[in-house]
Amino acid sequence: MRIAVVPGDGIGQEVVPAALPVLTLLDEAYGLGITHDVLDWGADTWLRTGVGLPEGAIERLTKEYGAVLLGALGDPRIPDMAHGREILLGMRRGLDLYVNHRPVTLPTGVIDIFRENTQGLYVGVGGTVPQGGRTGVAIDECVYTRETVEKFVRYCLGRLRDTGRTKVTLVHKANAVPNTGRLWQEVFRRELEDFPGLEGSEEYVDAFCYHLVRDPSPYQGVLASNLFGDIVSDIGAALMGGLGLAASASICPETGIGLFEPVHGSAPDIAGRGIANPYATVMSLAMLLEHAGHGAPAALLRRCLDEAARGEAATPDLGGKGTTRSFMDAVLALLERG
Amino acid sequence: MRIAVVPGDGIGQEVVPAALPVLTLLDEAYGLGITHDVLDWGADTWLRTGVGLPEGAIERLTKEYGAVLLGALGDPRIPDMAHGREILLGMRRGLDLYVNHRPVTLPTGVIDIFRENTQGLYVGVGGTVPQGGRTGVAIDECVYTRETVEKFVRYCLGRLRDTGRTKVTLVHKANAVPNTGRLWQEVFRRELEDFPGLEGSEEYVDAFCYHLVRDPSPYQGVLASNLFGDIVSDIGAALMGGLGLAASASICPETGIGLFEPVHGSAPDIAGRGIANPYATVMSLAMLLEHAGHGAPAALLRRCLDEAARGEAATPDLGGKGTTRSFMDAVLALLERG
Ligand SMILES: CC(C)[C@H](C(=O)O)[C@@H](O)C(=O)O
Ligand SMILES: CC(C)[C@H](C(=O)O)[C@@H](O)C(=O)O
Numbered sequence: 001m002r003i004a005v006v007p008g009d010g011i012g013q014e015v016v017p018a019a020l021p022v023l024t025l026l027d028e029a030y031g032l033g034i035t036h037d038v039l040d041w042g043a044d045t046w047l048r049t050g051v052g053l054p055e056g057a058i059e060r061l062t063k064e065y066g067a068v069l070l071g072a073l074g075d076p077r078i079p080d081m082a083h084g085r086e087i088l089l090g091m092r093r094g095l096d097l098y099v100n101h102r103p104v105t106l107p108t109g110v111i112d113i114f115r116e117n118t119q120g121l122y123v124g125v126g127g128t129v130p131q132g133g134r135t136g137v138a139i140d141e142c143v144y145t146r147e148t149v150e151k152f153v154r155y156c157l158g159r160l161r162d163t164g165r166t167k168v169t170l171v172h173k174a175n176a177v178p179n180t181g182r183l184w185q186e187v188f189r190r191e192l193e194d195f196p197g198l199e200g201s202e203e204y205v206d207a208f209c210y211h212l213v214r215d216p217s218p219y220q221g222v223l224a225s226n227l228f229g230d231i232v233s234d235i236g237a238a239l240m241g242g243l244g245l246a247a248s249a250s251i252c253p254e255t256g257i258g259l260f261e262p263v264h265g266s267a268p269d270i271a272g273r274g275i276a277n278p279y280a281t282v283m284s285l286a287m288l289l290e291h292a293g294h295g296a297p298a299a300l301l302r303r304c305l306d307e308a309a310r311g312e313a314a315t316p317d318l319g320g321k322g323t324t325r326s327f328m329d330a331v332l333a334l335l336e337r338g
Numbered sequence: 339m340r341i342a343v344v345p346g347d348g349i350g351q352e353v354v355p356a357a358l359p360v361l362t363l364l365d366e367a368y369g370l371g372i373t374h375d376v377l378d379w380g381a382d383t384w385l386r387t388g389v390g391l392p393e394g395a396i397e398r399l400t401k402e403y404g405a406v407l408l409g410a411l412g413d414p415r416i417p418d419m420a421h422g423r424e425i426l427l428g429m430r431r432g433l434d435l436y437v438n439h440r441p442v443t444l445p446t447g448v449i450d451i452f453r454e455n456t457q458g459l460y461v462g463v464g465g466t467v468p469q470g471g472r473t474g475v476a477i478d479e480c481v482y483t484r485e486t487v488e489k490f491v492r493y494c495l496g497r498l499r500d501t502g503r504t505k506v507t508l509v510h511k512a513n514a515v516p517n518t519g520r521l522w523q524e525v526f527r528r529e530l531e532d533f534p535g536l537e538g539s540e541e542y543v544d545a546f547c548y549h550l551v552r553d554p555s556p557y558q559g560v561l562a563s564n565l566f567g568d569i570v571s572d573i574g575a576a577l578m579g580g581l582g583l584a585a586s587a588s589i590c591p592e593t594g595i596g597l598f599e600p601v602h603g604s605a606p607d608i609a610g611r612g613i614a615n616p617y618a619t620v621m622s623l624a625m626l627l628e629h630a631g632h633g634a635p636a637a638l639l640r641r642c643l644d645e646a647a648r649g650e651a652a653t654p655d656l657g658g659k660g661t662t663r664s665f666m667d668a669v670l671a672l673l674e675r676g
Contacts, residue, residue, distance in 0.1 A: 081513055089514075121480065126517045135484060138521040142459065142478045146469065173565070175419055176427075179464045183476040206572040213551055213576035227511070231569060234544040238551035 001066040001292055003036040006087075009043045010266025011276035012071020018278045018328045019069075019285050025335055026289070026297040034292075036069075041087050043075030052086030058094035061257065067288050068259045071281060074266035092117050095257050097250035098152055100229060101159075101287075102263060104236035105245070108217035112165065113236055114156040115229020117250050119144050120180070122226045144180045144225070149187045153223060155253045157195045160221040168192075168221040170202045171228050184225065209235055237263055244317050247283035249291060258291050260284040274323045277315040279305065282331065304334035339404040339630055341374040344425075347381045348604025349614035350409020356616045356666045357407075357623050363673055364627070364635040372630075374407075379425050381413030390424030396432035399595065405626050406597045409619060412604035430455050433595050435588035436490055438567060439497075439625075440601060442574035443583070446555035450503065451574055452494040453567020455588050457482050458518070460564045482518045482563070487525045491561060493591045495533045498559040506530075506559040508540045509566050522563065547573055575601055582655050585621035587629060596629050598622040612661045615653040617643065620669065642672035 003023075007016035020036070027034045046052050061068065068091065073084035091097065100115040121142045129137035160168055170188045174181025185202060192200045198221075203211065205228045212219065212232065216239055224232050237246035246263035262280030270276060282305050290298035313330035314320030320327065341361075345354035358374070365372045384390050399406065406429065411422035429435065438453040459480045467475035498506055508526045512519025523540060530538045536559075541549065543566045550557065550570065554577055562570050575584035584601035600618030608614060620643050627636035651668035652658030658665065 085513060121511075121515050124516075126479075128517050128521070131484065135517075135521050135524070137484070138482050138517040140480045140515045140517045140519075141464075142480065144476050146472065146474050146476075173459075173568075175423060176565070176568070177459050177478045178462075179466050179473075179476040179478045181478075183466070183473050186473070206568045209547070209569055210572040210576045210581065213573055214580070227514070230511075230514070230544045231547055234548040235551055235573070238548045242552070243548065 001032075001034050002064055003034060003288070004061060004065045004068045005036045005038045006041050006068060006070045007038065008041065008071040008073045008266065009075045009084075010072055010268050010271040011264075012042070012073070012266055014271070014274065014276045014324050015262070015278040015281040016069065016071040018324050019281045021328070021332060022282060022301065022335065023285060025332060026294075026301065029335075030294065030297045032289075032292075032294055032297065042073060043078055043083055046083035047077060052083040053090040053094075058090070061091070061095060062255065066257060066292060068257075069281075069285060069288060070259060070261035072262065072264060072266040074268070076268050089122065091259055092250060095259070096252045096255070097257070097259055098148060099155055099253060100233075100248060100250045102229075102233040102236065102246060102248045104216070104233070104240055106216055106239060109220070111216060111219045111222060111236060112160065112163070113222045113224065113229065113233045114152075114159075115224050115233060116144075116148065116152045116226050117229075118226070119148050120226035142177065142180050142227075144183055146183060146187065149184055150191065151253070153187050153191045154194075156221070156223050157191055157198060161195050161197055165220045166197060167199050167201070167219070168223060169208070169219055170200065171205050171208045171222060171224040171232055172202060173205045173228070175204060180225065188223065205232070208232065212236070212239070233263065242317065243280070244277040244315075245279055245283070247280045247287055249284070249287045251291065258288065260288040260291075274325060275315055276324050277317050278324050278328055279309055279318070282328075300335065300338070304331050307334055339370075339372050340402055341372060341626070342399060342403045342406045343374045343376045344379050344406060344408045345376065346379065346409040346411045346604065347413045347422075348410055348606050348609040349602075350380070350411070350604055352609070352612065352614045352662050353600070353616040353619040354407065354409040356662050357619045359666065359670060360620060360639065360673065361623060363670060364632075364639065367673075368632065368635045370627075370630075370632055370635065380411060381416055381421055384421035385415060390421040391428040391432075396428070399429070399433060400593070404595060404630060406595075407619075407623060407626060408597060408599035410600065410602060410604040412606070414606050427460065429597055430588060433597070434590045434593070435595070435597055436486060437493055437591060438571075438586060438588045440567075440571040440574065440584065440586045442554070442571070442578055444554055444577060447558070449554060449557045449560060449574060450498065450501070451560045451562065451567065451571045452490075452497075453562050453571060454482075454486065454490045454564050455567075456564070457486050458564035480515065480518050480565075482521055484521060484525065487522055488529065489591070491525050491529045492532075494559070494561050495529055495536060499533050499535055503558045504535060505537050505539070505557070506561060507546070507557055508538065509543050509546045509560060509562040509570055510540060511543045511566070513542060518563065526561065543570070546570065550574070550577070571601065580655065581618070582615040582653075583617055583621070585618045585625055587622070587625045589629065596626065598626040598629075612663060613653055614662050615655050616662050616666055617647055617656070620666075638673065638676070642669050645672055
């Protein structure tokens with residue numbers, strides 16, 4: 001299997017290179033047969049050539065690669081993140097990565113947040129109506145097809161069942177956003193019938209956010225549309241102790257291709273100082289390995305990462321006294337000891 | 339001034355009657371000249387007659403009343419809250435209550451969250467496309483007119499300036515929901531120019547929720563569209579210590595009419611037991627008095643309410659040992675002493 005590695009911008013340029021030796025080490029130790037190519041997509045390329053996602057990139061990724069490992073996108077020179085949207089939303093759509101999985105690890109357990117990643121308010125349908133030379137009316141459409149909601153819900157419920165979960169919550173807003181809201185409710189209820197081991201519940205997004213902040217412990221699996229998943233998973237990251245810890249996988253279950261990336265941004269304020277926390281990137285790499293069927297090295301990597309995160313070598317945001325480098329040295333040393 | 343009082347459902351039937359003696363007492367003590375009528379809108383009426391918001395209600399409210407005090411809507415017999423939506427969304431639209439103000443009181447200060455209350459994803463525009471006899475595509479439109487965004491932003495910035503605030507944050511998602519997002523950004527930036535004392539900032543809704551949960555202390559004023567305001571203000575309530583404390587005012591600055599209500603729901607699980615916390619309803623009454631120009635009794639009420647909330651007579655959710663009744667007795671006793 002070949003992996004496309006996109007460090008991207010800011011601290012992406014630090015945490016991704018820091019994570020790669022882990023891949024090499026595990027590849028050798030376990031004979032995984034994984035190779036990787038580093039691609040220079042990001043702000044510098046965009047500013048130099050005007051290209052975010054190169055022509056033919058989707059086809060190349062589909063044919064030649066099994067997964068993408070992405071660092072972060074975002075650069076102060078491009079305030080509207082046009083390049084980031086082209087690359088990120090381009091891959092989500094182009095590779096049909098309709099499942100975005102963001103595990104939220106808390107002392108009380110893990111909440112698997114699944115976000116639909118390709119439709120909803122992100123479809124880019126809408127426009128503006130001019131009035132006296134300016135925008136008089138602005139419209140953004142939230143669009144969902146039954147097919148997408150069905151395959152998303154079915155996949156997530158299967159994942160939850162297969163990982164031994166017993167409870168799943170649909171986050172929606174059918175009381176105010178009725179058409180898409182009811183489609184989600186209808187599909188959720190119908191698909192749940194095929195998963196007798198899963199107890200389903202439904203919550204309005206506002207009430208869900210309230211409950212999540214007050215007490216996240218009752219939740220196991222959460223299914224949400226694109227926008228609600230975006231919001232809810234960031235709240236999850238806050239509860240986890242920060243974006244520095246949050247990893248994510250965007251996958252297309254049919255083709256198997258996946259995009260693995262930390263939830264955090266490019267953090268221009270700390271970029272270049274060698275203190276960026278590589279935890280979320282390495283955790284994303286563990287998700288990649290797991291997704292590729294390499295459960296044993298993924299589990300080992302998680303254990304070593306968590307142990308190193310508790311030590312002095314970890315970065316300051318984790319309470320350590322170290323740097324990106326010392327943190328990863330500690331991870332590698334633990335991995336070598338197995 | 340006449341007030342329409344709608345206790346509504348569940349604990350609304352307890353907390354609103356509990357709050358009314360406060361109104362009578364302050365009315366006499368300060369000679370406010372406020373009278374009120376109790377209206378029976380809610381689940382019982384809906385189930386008996388099929389009517390949520392009676393015909394002509396909007397006209398009557400507009401002509402005869404200066405404000406509405408609402409308890410809560412929601413009943414297990416009406417799972418989709420059809421009656422609640424008819425009443426609540428009907429008043430918001432019919433009375434053009436485009437400003438929803440939800441103060442979030444934290445140990446580090448008060449955050450004034452202002453939510454646009456009439457447009458966005460709540461416009462009810464959209465529909466479904468059938469496919470093989472079922473919904474194949476569902477569409478909900480998010481629509482904003484410049485006029486509404488402008489008058490909303492201008493009013494809120496004026497309020498923030500007049501109450502001595504120096505910072506204001508726009509919550510949006512222009513990177514994924516571009517048409518309405520950019521309209522909000524454009525209007526926000528332009529209107530800010532008229533308020534040199536206010537320092538503006540803009541945050542994506544996901545990042546804002548993350549920051550709010552991690553550390554709410556930097557925020558003073560927050561402006562958000564309808565859906566984002568709905569979500570963000572519930573997170574604010576969670577940070578405050580619960581929905582039991584969150585009050586809200588929905589107003590039309592042009593006509594002056596306002597709807598004042600606790601943010602909490604009808605809590606069927608504790609309804610009828612006499613232990614519902616009346617804090618948020620009484621605080622909503624204080625907002626009503628303030629809005630009607632009675633700043634002194636509003637301030638006195640707030641002080642007495644907060645003092646009683648810290649005492650033994652308060653309800654259990656506040657750490658007290660009391661009931662709705664004992665809590666309000668304590669508030670009234672403090673008010674009588676002035
Ligand atoms: C950059 C932005 C368009 C993106 C999103 O909203 O999906 C980001 O917030 C994310 O969660 O990956
Ligand atoms: C009941 C519901 C339609 C309503 C809303 O979303 O506005 C409620 O959540 C609120 O915040 O008042």
